[in-house]
Amino acid sequence: MTPLQITVDVVTVIFSVDTEAQRLLVLLCMDEPARLPGMPLSGELTLAEQAYQVLATKVQVEHLYLEQLYTFGGPGRDARESPTHRCLCVAYFALVQYQETVLLPGPEPVQWVPFAELPPLAGDHAEIVRYGYQRLRNKLEYSPIAFQVLPELFTLGELYQLYTTILGDNFSDYSNFRARLLKLGFLQDTGQKVCRGAGRPASLYRFDRQAFLPYKDKPMVFI
Amino acid sequence: MTPLQITVDVVTVIFSVDTEAQRLLVLLCMDEPARLPGMPLSGELTLAEQAYQVLATKVQVEHLYLEQLYTFGGPGRDARESPTHRCLCVAYFALVQYQETVLLPGPEPVQWVPFAELPPLAGDHAEIVRYGYQRLRNKLEYSPIAFQVLPELFTLGELYQLYTTILGDNFSDYSNFRARLLKLGFLQDTGQKVCRGAGRPASLYRFDRQAFLPYKDKPMVFI
DNA sequence: GGGATTTTTGGTTAAGATTACTATAATTTA
DNA sequence: TAAATTATAGTAATCTTAACCAAAAATCCC
Structure with a gap:
């Protein structure tokens, strides 16, 4: 019996949100066919560090959220495979x-690449992206990842735009969204006002991590 | 550069609930130290099939729920590792x-082994069990896994006991639990009555998968 | 046998959350 | 300067939740 040789690739589904254009974006390597950024597992790093490495070789960015998604591994999922x-x-x-x-x-x-206009992807990468999109939606609803990728100071309108771009605008109207978020008590009004384009100036808010911590493990819904 | 040799183990955290004794149980291999059942990845099976194989070599059971939990892989997590x-x-x-x-x-x-009385476990298996327990609690709250491991016909009392044994009895009182579950509309009253020990006879219910399907992707909370 | 106990069942009620909607304030745009 | 735009505040009807209460129908145990 020959021992089984195993290759492990670490790939990272990288999302971001262009709030201006109201588009959810996915980072793709534009090979033919297009594919997710990834690299084979190397010896010294944890899986998370490796996933970050994948990201860091492709983009430069300071604020991000990263977590494990899923391990895909049916036999026959990759062309390099053999018995x-x-x-x-x-x-x-x-x-x-x-x-x-x-x-x-x-x-x-x-x-x-806009999530709505994904090209055909290599292997099972389309499935991985779909899986990632589901995770994104779920995370957005019951965890504060939005604040991880918003500037230190933001308006409630910007927060709402982030949500609508990912979830669609039928999850809540702006007025109710505002009321609910403010009630949760971890958005700190700085008192500063800014004008973004037309309209009445908006307050700048800050995410108060201390005030959020009591919510750990408690039900907490943003939408 | 020597190529990296990779071993992949598939382990399965197997929970069950002894409703009589009100205990959540974990299946352990009673080695010294105790460890989770598992086996090295072989060539022909999917990861899920392999995980099922791990289970099937240890226990015989018809009704179960199985899903991927997480992939653990920091360097240094296993004694067999080397550069x-x-x-x-x-x-x-x-x-x-x-x-x-x-x-x-x-x-x-x-x-x-009762989850409340876990012995020291090999390697990082204690962490894996804790991770599994969190998943169990979450799944119970927003997915119908309970019906996967309940007999075809069950009383609401039995369903409630399953929930309290896993979540503790402070999540909801029986009366409200009943009302909420019945309102959801996917519990079919068969009309049959049974007596389990003392007390008024209870209706036997059946989980109606058809009636449940519309809840896919919709928020649905059991507790 | 018969009262105590246990469990199921079916409520009620007050408080809180959600939804849809309205109105007003403060800015930019035309 | 009027119109449009965006932020903010709030209301009222409806639905949900939490904490109870009480009757029904069985077993338990003396």
């Missing part, structure tokens, strides 16, 4: 701040 | 029906 060689794929999920993200040059150029 | 050898662990989560489960004899005997 003695198995390929697994540990997928990670990332959300990065769009405005500050810089795409890095490299041998395989990456590009933001 | 050229990396061990990953793809963990699965299972919930099985206690009453019908038969522990199978084998070289490494398994045993139900």
